[in-house]
Amino acid sequence: MGKKVKKEVEPPPKDVFDPVGVESKKAQTVVLMLSSPEEEVLSKACEAVYKFSEKCEENRSTMLELGAVEPLFRLLSNEDKLVRRNACMAFGVLAEHVEVRKVMRKIECIPAVLSLLAPEEDTICHEFASLCISNMAQEFTNKVIIFEQSGLDSLIRLMASPDPDVQKNSTEALCRLVDDFHSRAAIRELGGVPPLLDLLKSEYPAIQLVALDTLTKITLDAETRVTLREAEGLERLIEFLGTKEFDDLHVNALYVLSNCLEDAESILELQGTGGLQRLMQFTAETTIPDVQQYAAKSISRATKYAENWKMFHENEVEKALVTLLGADSASVQVAAAQAISAISEHMGSKDAFCKVEEGKGMELLVKLLGSENGDVKEAAALAVSNLTMVHPSNCLEVVEHSGIEPLVHLIADQKDGAVANAAVALTNLAGDEIIRMEAVRMGVVPALIQPLKSSNSQVVSKVCLALAAFMCDSDARSELRSNGGLESLIKHLNSDNDDVRRAAAWAVLVCGGDPPTVTDICKLGGLEILQEINQSVSRQNKFTQAAMDKLLDSNLPAKFALTSYLGPDNCITDGFFDAGPLRPDSRFMSLDELSTREVNEKRPILLVNVHPHEQHSSQPPEVESKTESKAANQKPSKKELAKGKSKASKEKEEKQKEEEMQLLQLILQQEGEGGSYHPPMDHALYEYIGEVSSKIRPMPTTREQVVALARFVAHKMGGPVERGKLSTFSYELPISQMKYELKSNILPIGRIKTGIHYHRALLFKALADRIAVPCSLVRGEYNRAWNEVVLTVDDTANGAKYPPKLFIVDLMHIPGRLMEGDSSEAVQYKKL
Numbered sequence: 001m002g003k004k005v006k007k008e009v010e011p012p013p014k015d016v017f018d019p020v021g022v023e024s025k026k027a028q029t030v031v032l033m034l035s036s037p038e039e040e041v042l043s044k045a046c047e048a049v050y051k052f053s054e055k056c057e058e059n060r061s062t063m064l065e066l067g068a069v070e071p072l073f074r075l076l077s078n079e080d081k082l083v084r085r086n087a088c089m090a091f092g093v094l095a096e097h098v099e100v101r102k103v104m105r106k107i108e109c110i111p112a113v114l115s116l117l118a119p120e121e122d123t124i125c126h127e128f129a130s131l132c133i134s135n136m137a138q139e140f141t142n143k144v145i146i147f148e149q150s151g152l153d154s155l156i157r158l159m160a161s162p163d164p165d166v167q168k169n170s171t172e173a174l175c176r177l178v179d180d181f182h183s184r185a186a187i188r189e190l191g192g193v194p195p196l197l198d199l200l201k202s203e204y205p206a207i208q209l210v211a212l213d214t215l216t217k218i219t220l221d222a223e224t225r226v227t228l229r230e231a232e233g234l235e236r237l238i239e240f241l242g243t244k245e246f247d248d249l250h251v252n253a254l255y256v257l258s259n260c261l262e263d264a265e266s267i268l269e270l271q272g273t274g275g276l277q278r279l280m281q282f283t284a285e286t287t288i289p290d291v292q293q294y295a296a297k298s299i300s301r302a303t304k305y306a307e308n309w310k311m312f313h314e315n316e317v318e319k320a321l322v323t324l325l326g327a328d329s330a331s332v333q334v335a336a337a338q339a340i341s342a343i344s345e346h347m348g349s350k351d352a353f354c355k356v357e358e359g360k361g362m363e364l365l366v367k368l369l370g371s372e373n374g375d376v377k378e379a380a381a382l383a384v385s386n387l388t389m390v391h392p393s394n395c396l397e398v399v400e401h402s403g404i405e406p407l408v409h410l411i412a413d414q415k416d417g418a419v420a421n422a423a424v425a426l427t428n429l430a431g432d433e434i435i436r437m438e439a440v441r442m443g444v445v446p447a448l449i450q451p452l453k454s455s456n457s458q459v460v461s462k463v464c465l466a467l468a469a470f471m472c473d474s475d476a477r478s479e480l481r482s483n484g485g486l487e488s489l490i491k492h493l494n495s496d497n498d499d500v501r502r503a504a505a506w507a508v509l510v511c512g513g514d515p516p517t518v519t520d521i522c523k524l525g526g527l528e529i530l531q532e533i534n535q536s537v538s539r540q541n542k543f544t545q546a547a548m549d550k551l552l553d554s555n556l557p558a559k560f561a562l563t564s565y566l567g568p569d570n571c572i573t574d575g576f577f578d579a580g581p582l583r584p585d586s587r588f589m590s591l592d593e594l595s596t597r598e599v600n601e602k603r604p605i606l607l608v609n610v611h612p613h614e615q616h617s618s619q620p621p622e623v624e625s626k627t628e629s630k631a632a633n634q635k636p637s638k639k640e641l642a643k644g645k646s647k648a649s650k651e652k653e654e655k656q657k658e659e660e661m662q663l664l665q666l667i668l669q670q671e672g673e674g675g676s677y678h679p680p681m682d683h684a685l686y687e688y689i690g691e692v693s694s695k696i697r698p699m700p701t702t703r704e705q706v707v708a709l710a711r712f713v714a715h716k717m718g719g720p721v722e723r724g725k726l727s728t729f730s731y732e733l734p735i736s737q738m739k740y741e742l743k744s745n746i747l748p749i750g751r752i753k754t755g756i757h758y759h760r761a762l763l764f765k766a767l768a769d770r771i772a773v774p775c776s777l778v779r780g781e782y783n784r785a786w787n788e789v790v791l792t793v794d795d796t797a798n799g800a801k802y803p804p805k806l807f808i809v810d811l812m813h814i815p816g817r818l819m820e821g822d823s824s825e826a827v828q829y830k831k832l
Helices: 027-033 039-055 057-065 069-075 081-094 098-106 110-115 123-136 140-148 151-158 164-177 181-189 193-201 205-218 222-230 233-241 244-260 264-273 275-285 289-302 306-314 317-325 330-343 347-353 360-368 374-387 392-400 404-410 416-429 433-441 444-453 457-470 474-482 485-494 498-511 515-523 526-534 542-554 556-563 626-633 638-672 683-695 702-716 732-742 757-770 824-831
Strands: 576-578 605-608 746-748 776-779 785-795 800-809 818-820
Touching: 027 039, 027 057, 039 057, 039 069, 039 081, 057 081, 057 098, 069 081, 069 098, 081 123, 098 123, 098 140, 110 123, 110 140, 110 151, 123 140, 123 151, 123 164, 140 151, 140 164, 140 181, 151 164, 151 181, 164 181, 164 193, 164 205, 181 205, 181 222, 193 205, 193 222, 193 233, 205 244, 222 233, 222 244, 222 264, 233 244, 233 264, 233 275, 244 289, 264 275, 264 306, 275 289, 275 306, 275 317, 289 306, 289 317, 289 330, 306 317, 306 330, 306 347, 317 330, 317 347, 317 360, 330 347, 330 360, 330 374, 347 392, 360 374, 360 392, 374 404, 374 416, 392 404, 392 416, 392 433, 404 416, 404 433, 404 444, 416 433, 416 444, 416 457, 433 444, 433 457, 433 474, 444 457, 444 474, 444 485, 457 485, 457 498, 474 485, 474 515, 485 498, 485 515, 485 526, 498 515, 498 526, 498 542, 515 526, 515 542, 526 542, 542 556, 556 576, 576 757, 605 757, 683 702, 683 757, 702 757, 702 785, 702 800, 702 818, 732 746, 757 776, 757 785, 800 824, 818 824
Parallel strands: 605 746
Antiparallel strands: 576 605, 776 785, 785 800, 800 818
16 A cells, blocks of 8 residues: 655745734724724724724824824725725714814814715714714814815815715705805805705705805805895795695794895795795694794884885784784793884884774784883884874774773883883873873872882883873872882982983972972972083983973072073962072072071072962862763773763863963962961052053053053152162162161062062063063162063054064163163163
8 A cells, every 4th residue: 555645834934914803992002003004904904993982972082192083093094995995984073072073173184074075985984974074064263264265165165965974964064164254145145055956855854954054155145135035935935834744844934034034036926926924824723833933023124114014914914923923932932022113113014003903913012011021121112102192093092991900010020121111001002082081090190109119220211201191180299299109210310320310300290380390399499409410411301491481480489599591481470489589509488587687788599479368268269060070980991082072072171271360379379288378468569460451551562561550560660760870779778778677588579669679570571461562571780670571663654573572671760661682772771
């Protein structure tokens, strides 16, 4: 038998390393493998890093600490396609960590990542490269780099990728990039709007959402909105809203549409295609609170401009908003009420609002005024205030739905906005006399006094204006005084806020026609405060000046003391006194205060008082009619409100007559309230009035009356005094004797028998006012005073008539002489 031959095996080459299967459980080892020269090792290492980093944020932080970012960055440009792809996957996931992005920015990785978005790269590279760019775009500095590296082109192209992940990541990257306005314009120029609109048809809600968010941002640009209209974007958005399966994204679609509705062209296009009507129908029919809320906000934004509002109005926007008012969600109610406030800036919406379902809108608003939600009450009050602004019909609707009471209650609300809005609404309602009386009966005045203590300047200014609106009625003024409202009102005259100061001055101005109220205002220092304000260049305004003028017109002694002038319309009545000129910074003292001073040698206080104090009863007359009693006991109906205006006007006339009859009593009563001084009756003045009434009043012309009255006054005051002989005219001694005889510095003007300029001028004015001869009383310097009258000058020979001229009446030297106001003799009369 032969022997078997053993086959020899050739040994492997000495320079080849035998394959080793390595299984590593340490991240550090895998990071070291990223530096291997073998493509297979690199590929697996990158894949391991991707899987590890994808799990959680802590793992990504670990990779950063182990230094995996830089080797992965180098591998992004590896020649092997698989290595490049796996490195891109790991790099994209790591970019989700904020600290990793800082390192990536330092190594300038963005150009390399953008290169992986090239068409020749596979879909996986596109997915994770776009993810990386999306993450990097969260920082503004990276946005700039991506923009400068033309990254938008590739991202816009990838929105049309068949892979949904690529679509989402690229669109999300664009959504973050368009936070910069440069990128918004670039997307429009690069044709990015149509692809975004195409993504609205995606079967993936996440892609639709990010596409809508991107459209919301880029449509802030007006030119982009034009591009969107050209791409039929408005119609697509309306169709999107009409698709029920997209209802969770409807609010995002409304964000885009709201931006588009800023342009009248968009609204016009929608109106032409029926889209606006469908939008209103959608607004009324949707039941999703967020969608309802933003639909109302979109309407509010779009109707800021008159041309936009008109198209919405033609599509019954008021009806849609009334429907939203009835929603159960408080946020929807707030948005709807705010939208109603916005559209009610236009008169057409005010007219249409209360016609919707026979006033259902106002009924809902009044109901919301009593809501437990503070924001709802504030918004409802704002809507009511805007709807009732210069609109009597809507004011009547508020009353018809019992809206006065909740508005009055709202004045005491804790929310400043609600208080201010309610005050404005009540101000509007006060324009109707019947409504005003009803509101006063419900306690509106005491309610308005409380927020005067607020620290919110807007609240105070609105409340002051509301008070001014209600101060037309005597009952309201009485409540203001009795509830201590004047103190707070006068305090706000000194406010540093211009609006508050103006509003408080307006309220004082309205109250200034009522003698008892004027008396209290002066006692509380209101006149002094207005004096001080009107001396300041920065704090004075037309309202403070008008308020002071009104107070002075109702307090003629103060007016003459401060201004040294009484006009023809300032009629002197009982209780008037002249205590001499007063410096602007001095305090005006009442007759009651002056009466407490001891008799002195100073200038006497001249008093005009015909009737004795005891003849005036302090009991108020019965002025309330049956109509007023009825109004005080039951709420007026809408018909009564409409019909009651004629009765109210008659009642108002009666009250005015009665107030005029009481004016004499009230002026004296304001002095008698102190209980220390009762002006005595001036019997001589009483006789003077009777004499001039019987002899001078019947004269045919004003000129004859003036001349005769001047001579009468001069005769009663010691006769004419030659020019230059005034020092020999003894008038001081009789006056001093009278002061000590009466034990008072206050002298009745009729008891003075030897008077000079200022005595005679005051008597002339007092008598002229009694017989309806118009004249002015002017105080000069050095005890000078004179009367001015305006008379016509007719040339009877030629039959010509000339404009009236101002004349100074001579009461001293040639009684009855009339001197033209600018003549030299008139100037001498005033000074010498």
